[in-house]
Amino acid sequence: xxxxxxxxxxxxxxxxxxxxxxxxxxxxxxxxxxxxxxxxxxxxxxxxxxxxxxxxxxxxxxxxxxxxxxxxxxxxxxxxxxxxxxxxxxxxxxxx
Amino acid sequence: xxxxxxxxxxxxxxxxxxxxxxxxxxxxxxxxxxxxxxxxxxxxxxxxxxxxxxxxxxxxxxxxxxxxxxxxxxxxxxxxxxxxxxxxxxxxxxxxxxxxxxxxxxxxxxxxxxxxxxxxxxxxxxxxxxxxxxxxxxxxxxxxxxxxxxxxxxxxxxxxxxxxxxxxxxxxxxxxxxxxxxxxxxxxxxxxxxxxxxxxxxxxxxxxxxxxxxxxxxxxxxxxxxxxxxxxxxxxxxxxxxxx
Numbered sequence: 001x002x003x004x005x006x007x008x009x010x011x012x013x014x015x016x017x018x019x020x021x022x023x024x025x026x027x028x029x030x031x032x033x034x035x036x037x038x039x040x041x042x043x044x045x046x047x048x049x050x051x052x053x054x055x056x057x058x059x060x061x062x063x064x065x066x067x068x069x070x071x072x073x074x075x076x077x078x079x080x081x082x083x084x085x086x087x088x089x090x091x092x093x094x095x096x
Numbered sequence: 097x098x099x100x101x102x103x104x105x106x107x108x109x110x111x112x113x114x115x116x117x118x119x120x121x122x123x124x125x126x127x128x129x130x131x132x133x134x135x136x137x138x139x140x141x142x143x144x145x146x147x148x149x150x151x152x153x154x155x156x157x158x159x160x161x162x163x164x165x166x167x168x169x170x171x172x173x174x175x176x177x178x179x180x181x182x183x184x185x186x187x188x189x190x191x192x193x194x195x196x197x198x199x200x201x202x203x204x205x206x207x208x209x210x211x212x213x214x215x216x217x218x219x220x221x222x223x224x225x226x227x228x229x230x231x232x233x234x235x236x237x238x239x240x241x242x243x244x245x246x247x248x249x250x251x252x253x254x255x256x257x258x259x260x261x262x263x264x265x266x267x268x269x270x271x272x273x274x275x276x277x278x279x280x281x282x283x284x285x286x287x288x289x290x291x292x293x294x295x296x297x298x299x300x301x302x303x304x305x306x307x308x309x310x311x312x313x314x315x316x317x318x319x320x321x322x323x324x325x326x327x328x329x330x331x332x333x334x335x336x337x338x339x340x
Contacts, residue, residue: 013263017218017219018171018219019171021147035147035340036145037145037146037147037149037340038143038145038146039143039145039146039169039170039171039172040145040169041169041170041192041219041220041233041234042145042169043192043235043236044236044237045144045145045167045168045169045235048144048145075191075192077192077193077219077220078219
């Protein structure tokens, strides 16, 4: 990666009953790539790949709305759209 | 309810996860089924959403411990001194959190019959004297429900943390110590029981909790054949186990 290209990587984790870990690449305030891992539960499980895909190329200020929508038709425990949005923001703050 | 029971032996991690999935896929042919099994060699299973970074892969290899990703969520588990169960049922509706409680009752009944005071705790744990003795994970797919979980006969937290990574290495001693205070096993609670005996106690617990009539009957060939395919093409592959 070229210095000054504006791409940075950030990691953060948060315990919302279960652990949520985020590792993301940002270009300014836009998510370019994201991996969400942890010991939470989400049904159906494959939805996590959709969530990661939908978050790509979204600006940080869109994340809450996008997650509220995508979580509306899944069942979850130990993770929530609010908690996940919080970890993504934290990862952005910690980017380097 | 009629509940088929399989008193299984100890198998590899790849076979165990493949067989559980095959039972779920074939639920309509075989009916509600409870399988009781163990792990040989010992293994670490990680939850569907976890990264294999949770595990010291080199150390696991050195210790002869298999690594496998489950189709169920939840956390990393070191499988060695335990009886594991899996149960497949038609989806019982309602919230998943509630169905954990129903199925966890099988374990609670089994522990009660061993003279222990067991309770459901949090999302997916069963505790004795406030310490975790059983972890459980559930998925709903193919028109059915699969829950699998462990009942610890013994636990060696130091051995477990030779393989499981901790989030902050400099806090390792503290983290391991806190897990020692939060986890227990039948042996630690003063219950010495053989693997085969515990399988029967667990089967009785589920029979009672689900008000089921238990029967043993041979599993159709195609269930094994499909499990074999899943073992080779999914659970034993790097692509599946290291996908996240």
